[in-house]
Amino acid sequence: MSTSDSEEQHLLGEEAPPRGYELILPPGWVRIPLREGTKEALERVLFSHMEKVPEGIPRDDAMRFRLDMRRRMEKLVRTARRKGGGLDLYLPVLPRGGIFLMASFIVAEMPIGQDRQVPVQAVIAQLANEELPGGASTKIDVAGAPAVRRAYRSAFDEEQPSSTPEGIQQSPLLTRRVDYVIPVPDDPGRWISINFSTPGDGDIDSEFTGVLVELFDAVVSTFKWSYR
Template sequence: MTAARGYSVVLPQGWARVPLRAGTREALDREVFRRVDRLPAQVPRDQGMAYRAHVRRTVERMVRDARRAGGLDLYVPVRAARPLPASFVVAEIPHGLDAEPEAALARYAAGYRPGPGEGTPGELRSVGDGLAVRWEYVGRAADGEDAAGPGAGTGAPASRRVEYVLPVPEDPGRWLAVSHATPGDGDLGSPYTQALTDLFDAVMTTFRWTY
């Protein structure tokens, strides 16, 4: 079998992909900013301008943060009527475990993970044609950070986060992390917040490697 060259996911209606390695500005203008320019006519002009400025600041900050974390793609909801407070990033991550993928996944699932939530137990899940480790935990947002996306309020104090880590098939040493964050409605245990988490898990059931 040859090594995977990429991946694909099926997005919910109203979501957009922003590539982070090339074509970022074009994708932002076409897929995100142009959509929020088409707000309903009943929205007051000053309110619409403030909303557009907020979306630009938020998404551009998310792009910078995702790039620093090795991001490949950023996914955000851009439905203007009622944007969802959620987002997820696909990133290439350094893999420091000297083990075959199956053994490394088992060690990850036992609790090892870099970054926020270290020590949180993981679980093995089937993703694409292989296995991944999934974590779910509460993460604290940095000062001024919108951890979830265009629909989130500024400075969200915490978010529910879900992360999948999986090896790239037939390409030793290359791993991906797919990370989702949402503050939900401010209650991290509410049905609404849970529904946004479930939506991301549903997207991950569509994950496929491309060759």
């Protein structure tokens, strides 16, 4: 088995920034690239992962179900792109225990220190010491290197409209958020974030919502850089 030049440099301890990253996803989750191949990825998801609709949905409603899922995924893609820097969107497309999980996370590039070289430890210290209303920041290790985990709650979700088409105001959707901020090794000024969001079962403090957060943390624990 041959290795690429960048992977050989990495194995030899030479400075070579990674070309990408890898994650192990739970069953039923998919990756939607945000920069290239987005449309093709959506088509693959709809036709390969959603051939069977969940139990309880009448056969006559199968097409409507797929169209609703397509609109939801396209809306998530638009939201991710509006935030800028997005690389990949991850979301569940198959039900677990007969229900669809309302959750997603985005891997994105972050513009930290791109105009000047800011020491990694200084950035991590600043992020870890930032006050998060109703949340907390923690220094951790990701892929064997220092990073920051930020956990908080949000009273507003860009994926949800603030009012109905008739103009009737709705209550803001409460969501649990967890962000990981990770420096790219051997590439000063480049950082990525992994941003998770879920309304859980409607109660962001419920055991079910906590399980979704734990699931995301478990996914991030599989993160590693790719040099191929």
